[in-house]
Amino acid sequence: MFDIQKSEIQWGGQTLTLETGRVARQADGAVLATLGETVVLCAVTAAKSVKDGQDFFPLTVHYQEKYSAAGRIPGGFFKRERGATEKETLTSRLIDRPIRPLFPEGFYNEINVICQVLSYDGENEPDILAMIAASAALTISGLPFMGPIGCARVGYKDGEYILNPSNEAIKDSDLDLIVAATHGAVMMVESEAKELSEDVMLGAVVFAHDASRLVIDGIIDLAEKAAKDPWELPVAEDASDLKKQVKKLIGNGLEKAYKLTGKADRVAAIAEAKKAMHEHFKDADALTRLKANKLGKKLEGDIVRTAILKEGRRIDGRDTKTVRPIESMVHFLPRAHGSALFTRGETQSIVTTTLGTADAEQMIDGLNGLHYERFMLHYNFPPYSVGEVGRFGAPGRREIGHGKLAWRALNPVLPTKEEFPYTIRVLSDITESNGSSSMATVCGGSLAMMDAGVPLKRPVSGIAMGLILEGKDFAVISDILGDEDHLGDMDFKVAGTSEGITSLQMDIKIAGITEEIMKVALAQAHEGRAHILEEMAKALDTTRTELSAHAPRIETMTVPKEKIREIIGTGGKVIREIVATTGAKVDIEDDGTIKIASSDPEKIAAARKWIEGITLEAEIGKIYDGKVVNLVDFGAFVNFMGGKDGLVHVSEIKNERVAKVSDVLSEGQDVKVKVLEIDQRGKVRLSMRVVDQETGAELEDTRPPREAGDRPDRGPRREGGGGGGDRDGGRGPRGGGGGGDRNDRGPRGGGGGDRGGDRGPRRDRNDGDRPDRGGSNEETTFAPAFLTRED
Template sequence: MTEDGVRRFSLDLFGKTIEFEVGKLATLADGAVVVSCGGTDILVTAMGSKNEVDRDFFPLVVDVEERMYAAGKIPGGFFRREGRPSEKSILTARLIDRPLRPNFPEGMRIEVQVIATILSVDHANQPDVLAVNGASAALCISDIPFDGPVGAVRVGLLPTGLAINPTIQEMELSSLDLVVAGVLNPESNEVDIIMVEAGASQVSEDDIVEALEFSKQGIREMIRIQQQMMQEVGKPKREVNLRKFDFQAVEERFPEMKTRVDNLVHEVARNQLEKPERDKALDNLQNEFLLAAEMGGAGEDFLASLKEYYSHLVGESIRRMVLEEELRVDGRRPEEIRPITCEVGLVSRTHGSGLFARGLTQVLTLLTLGPISDMQRIDDLSPEEGKRFLHHYNFPPFCVGETGVLRGPRRREIGHGALAERALVTLIPDEDVFPYTIRLVSEVLSSNGSTSMASVCASSLALMDAGVPLKDKKAVAGIAMGLVKGEDKVVVLTDIQGIEDKYGDMDFKVA
């Protein structure tokens, strides 16, 4: 205990001191933590609304606020103040969101907002992984229901070996940039990995596996310190109503639904129906049950339960078919890839273009070359001043057969653009070899799973079409892998599509 009500918790993690401070700043927040390492300090707050909202999803929002004062800078532009979030802050917010979201109680419908405000950066200790741990800690000590803690670390592969949370300077020598988040399994007391994000210079599979195992040591320590914080300064968790569906009532009213859904899923697989025909068949059967329920005077709660139960049965049938028959919903075997087509030189006035299609997923990437003076100027907290290789990703509503408002890139589009850029950047030639700025724009024309990895493939085609001399004369390919886990069997799926992403246990994109 220090000054009035302020508590500090310190952790020595592989030679670095990480400190969590509670009770000094943002005392009206449900949970507030200042997490520090070296000269990098981040205030992370967690707030939960008092009332529930009528949504069919959990309303979690994560924001990262980069303040230029943190790096001793004055913002550029006429007004000299921060404006829209930088790409880095959006990517960090997505990094925080992914491991947190699965750990809230299912059916919770209070609005939760996590804000990470970067107060100081020392250009040695990166704030992103600290912010993940700070967000988990803020939620753990708050009264917001949360099944944490979540621990996160960065692993680098240096010339001297694997390292936990290397500095920015050390990462310049690393052939691997791996961020791993995990939770503690209450039954086995082992660390379960729930999120992986990585960029690498063509490291081996053995190196990746070793790095993942190595990360668990740091994750365990981050979880331990948060557990201590919960015990000593944590608030009792509030009571919230969890949205529940009455599956039993639906099953009693329509006992034939399970058999009919299972038969339909098998028929769809046997006939190898594509997404439009499959969706129509599944929707028609659901509408048949909804109409019967409405004709019988069912209320809104029963209809909502019916829709949820129907979706549950579809997912269970798809999973059971994979585990017992190794048959997928589109008729493929687990390791089978959808038909692939490639084409280059489609657009006459661009420097390069590539069209890549895998099944009903189709991406067109256009490449533009410019002088070095066209490079993007970076005005954020990073020490980087400019980028000469850019990849942008667009996901218009027509690619999923819908209408929508076009209002600039959304967070998902920025995240997917950065994902593909990360897959390609290690093969981009150095400036002294190829003195040009390179901009790739991936236009998603049709989406049925893994458009980000299709963007990697289309971008690789466009680079070769433009004559960009890629390092080692190598192409880049990407694919999304899935997983269905049963009680005593695990089936790995190659090239998953949208419905397998929805009902499967993993979406693992690899380039």
Template sequence: MKKKEFSMELNGKKLSAEFSDLVENAHGSVLLKYGNTVILATAVISKEEKDADYLPLTVDYEEKFYASGQILGGNFNKREGKPSDEAILSGRVVDRTIRPLFDQWIRNEIQVVITILSIDQDDPDVLGVVAASLALGVSKIPFAGPVSAVRIGKHKTDGMEINPTYTERENENFEIDLIACGKDENINMIELGGDEAGESVIVDALKKASEEIEKINLWQKAVIAEIGVPKLKLTAPVMPEEIKNLFTTKIEPKLENFVMSGIPGGSKIGEIMDLWMKLANEKYPDIKSSFAEHLFEEKVDTMIHEQVLKNNKRADGRGIDEIRPLFAQAGGISPILHGSGIFYRGGTHILTALTLGGPSDAQIINGMEESNLTKRFMHHYNFPPYSTGETGKMGNTNRRMIGHGALAEKALLPVIPKNSIFPYTVRLVSEAMSSNGSTSMGSVCASTIALMDGGVPIKAPVAGIASGLMMDKKGNYKVLTDIQGPEDHYGDMDFKVAGTKNGVTAIQMDVKVAGVPIPALTEAFEKAKTARLKILEVILKEIAEPRKDISSNAPKILVIKINLDQIGGVIGSGGKTIKEIKEKTGADIDIEDDGTVYCTGKDGSAEKAKAIIEEMTHEYKAGEKFEGTVTKTTDFGAFVKIGQGDTEGLVHISEIAPFRVEKVESLLKAGDKVPVMVKGVDERDRISLSIKQADPDWAKRKTNTTSPRPPLN
């Protein structure tokens, strides 16, 4: 094997890149190691162009079970299957970072594959960006890198950490978990989860991240300079003069009226585009329609940028910082739903439905990165084709849906009550009913409304907004608040920020340029906060606080605590006892390792199950009184069942009455209801009961109704 290794120190730990002939047919490959986490990145470009009107870049992020030293999967299939949500999200981090650094006119297929070979305490998602950049950088594939990524963590009481481990990130006091990517002191990708973090804290973290990123980029440049190969000389398509002249004479004079129409959405732009495409195809049928389409997109892009930068004008007529009309509705769909929320921001309309379940409804995640993880809060996002007035396949969950759902989930997670306060499994489903910009942030708002409508005692309401950026080649820029469709499509940044009135809970940023300067992001934070507070006002006007009670259609969860040595008794041999309780009551029963028992059910089933388990695990003490049922009589006394379970105690013949009883059967028989009091419990947990101490007159009354009282001795 031929190989060459390069290394640098990153936060006191060795980061090494090994180049070899292991994957010699790939156009670029690297083994990147950090601690005991090892990943392989490969890059390949096709020989032929693809007949497409977009950059055909694919990023695959491959998790391998063996990487964690486990044999995973089901009983009948031990192979890796479709990508996990975590793999899709990690792949999107790489894709969103490297995509802006290719010439967008390239039509050769480019595939980057990140394969996780070994995983330890260091998360491979950040390494995936660096490895992809190196594999592309040393290859013949045209790429405007290098680009690097770093994770910055911060606890509420401590300073910042560079690339914190999984263990360090699990701390409850973690304030931010930031992934930032970039080059040339600019940032081009952000993923952040925060616990109501302050904007200034996040800006400081971005500055720290940028410092570390530039160190890694400098190292990458040295590696690429030493072993990189010459880049392919791909020829950019040349726009036919006939198409340019036709557009200039027939379309350009009226373009502004359509693009800057003052009408929300892209309908007017689509209208003139259809007119242009028809004209171009009729006039020059032998010229590929992609030229006409590309020219149109270029002209509209230029116009939208210039109008914002020079005239402070937006396509729909709003001011630079103006939010579209807002609407919020809590409930009102159906009493069957446990909670619902509707949120409008202009032409973006979201419906979110809430469902509450018991602990057994939680999702079990068993994968390379997370094993036997119980997930009790879920947010799922759907984007049906009718939301944009189009037809298409239904039922498929694509990477975008998973990414948007995860972003909203991340934004809401910090305000979800702890299990000890609200032991329910919580599932939210956001349906994008109409889309004209940032349905993911609309989903955050509608989800907050649904949670409050459903009586979930959230810590604080959360809202989200998307900001945009128009920037020219000289670096002049304007930050736009609440971007709509055309501004998202033609703009340079999609900057989504969600949070409470106190701070930020989630950020996601994508760009179409090489990067955004931190001062522009600082300004975007300020504007996003102002907008967020306005949205929260609308939400709180509709529903000021979570409803006092959950829906009557939601299951009730009752919680009790039992001793650890009682768990086996409640479960029973082979689960027999707990199964019988479930069948008898209709409730679901979940028992934690610490002895916490959750009884979940409707129509009184939870109460019944709780009563049975409490009785089974009740520790009897002297002086407690019960009404019991005689199960058996003997010469020396009677056995009496007490409580709701099968607990029995012995009433000795001397404890039946305050006078001498010659024969037990003269006063007691099986099935009799009798008052008893616990005398004591011996070391073998045998319970001694007394009727005469519970009710001294019981035997006298019983004797008077049956036979003459026997003489006293």
């Protein structure tokens, strides 16, 4: 029933398996890729015809992670996979970028590449596997794909490159780099690095390329067993006559237009030059007009590329290494926590930094489970930035990708959570664009965070490099313009500090570049980055020592783990009361770390004091500020240290006699108290009379000590009174004399004795003065009465 074909290779210490013929057999090409216990299915389908008038290549890549792959049920109300997450969008772009240039010019059939993660083992990341599966599915589909490509992830630790590091290993790695390549050249690079040198980065790319060749060999082995017949492509018509007509109509006008250094003037001149072509072909059929427009675009590219290669002259008059003029401003927006306006030529970005508390962290739910991200970078590209009308709303794939590139560039220089316990959001709004707005975001983001007081390790700058390649001749150009990006062969972006590279991204529009070209591009980018850092330093060269007055302050304290429950309280009652009363935000972590945040230092101090009152122990003889929380006949209960209550007996309110507590105190009144005693049960006895209520100074106790004889005679207790005995001693018989330990309760009859003496048997209830209640004479148990004596 199934014609199953497989290919297996040993790769990075594991077996990589590629299989076709078992599932998705109606697709043009379908491959199951397995590494460890991670399994990805990629299915490729293509339209058999091209829509009339279509002049672009409609390739769409979709990458989807199934929660069932990790044995999880999706969160949220719908409990199913919905719109693409940021990771899915970024992985879709990761697959698209290296395969798109490998289709022939003029192939416009619509293609869908759909990759789905079916199983995930938590170790082998599915993004690399999805790229391999996509390459294999395209290779066996029969489509005119000039692949295959291979790919690899590389880490770097202790001077050694690591092929396909695990999730745990990549956390400790100095590098997270992904490379896609054909057998002969590199097609795509994506990376984040901890300030590594150009040599180390180039070595990582070469290492990944070598590993990619093993994957390519495995895909070729599968294709030899299972590839479908190749599609028959129509023979390209001879367009030499049409090309001559187009060049005659607009050639001179385009050459003059591309000598104008201003973008607006140049765009207007190009449009004016093309009017003659549009007028000439207005009565021609749609296909001829389409071909003429494409030849006109190619003619633009030839003019620009020839001027750079032969004359070293670029569109705006610069040479190949010069960076456009830079102007930087910080504290551009008065209410933002940190802000910068970064302008490089005709590219400009307003970047803001906002600081928040832990509850502002981004919650991310994926195959690895729920986790939180404390650093966010969002990039917006409104249509007015290029002087056009267009869609304005939620970010698209391009905006998400550019934002992630800037995030990778800045993330390695951020302080740790312990060093700077803030959630950080950087927002980049592109207000002008003519080349590399993502690198403007890196530069502006670095300045905005330093303006906000984020202690970066070092400032970060970024630059975009381009490539013009004709045969063996090539020219690497620094700080490319938008037109140079569109008409060139490479977009090579490098970001880093004075100490090394933090991010490297490369996209190729041709069949790959060599190690020699990459080496030249990295060296030239190093010079450009250094120049940009110098220009940025003119605005701000180090992090501000003070946060903005509008930013929240966060103070950190640590409490014993066993005290966390008391701080939270039953059902969160205590922590909610602290937040509501003080106005400060309080975050408690499982290890006992507590973060208190507010823009008002007094609110932080109030919350800290409250928490300390819950966790710290009161000291006998120490004076505290307190608040009366309850009045009773025999005194007042006072809350002090934030979370503790103690009793001020009526005799300890004043030296003079207080007849009624409410005549002197009221609930909510602020008082100063001294701790007199803490009993074994933690009950606290307080005094106000020995503390100056104005200054908090301790007063001399002028009250004379009472003699034992000063205590009034209470008379006999029922049948004989008996001696008082020690309060802490035993209870004797309730009648006559006798002593004994309090805990040794003897018969309840007999003489009085000490208060705690033995209790003998109960006397007959018919004896003595009490009337007969008809009770039993048998001995019974009862709850002891707790008495409070007045001094």
